[in-house]
Amino acid sequence: MKYKVPALLILAATMYSCASKSSAPTVAVSTEKALTPELAEGKSLYENNCSSCHKLYQAKDFSAEQWKPIVLRMQKKARLDDAQGQKIYNYLTMN
Incomplete structure (x- = not known):
């Protein structure tokens, strides 16, 4: 009985220290706006x-x-x- 309590405490401490620290899963949220085809082409060109x-x-x-x-x-x-340059300009200044 003398060794059971300390062994349980050591086991509990080890399990606690090895446990994952995150409490909730993180979800990535995209803040990027949906691009029109012309703006998407400007982004690609850029x-x-x-x-x-x-x-x-x-x-x-x-x-x-x-x-x-x-x-x-x-x-x-x-x-x-000029058309490609304008598409890049439109993409860069869309906000």
Whole structure:
């Protein structure tokens, strides 16, 4: 009997320390808006063309007025036509 109580306490402490610490499962919630086909194409163009030379900036990093010259300058470097540049601009300024 002397060894049963300490053994049970050690067993309980070990089980408690090895137990999972999360109390509820976490669910990932997407905050991304549904994109129209044109905006989805702009996103694809942005990710595929711009990331080949530099890191991608978040759309919120610049205002719509600041994105205009950036997209125009980068459009020429990436050899994109005006329609593709406009789709990228629309995607970046959709909010």
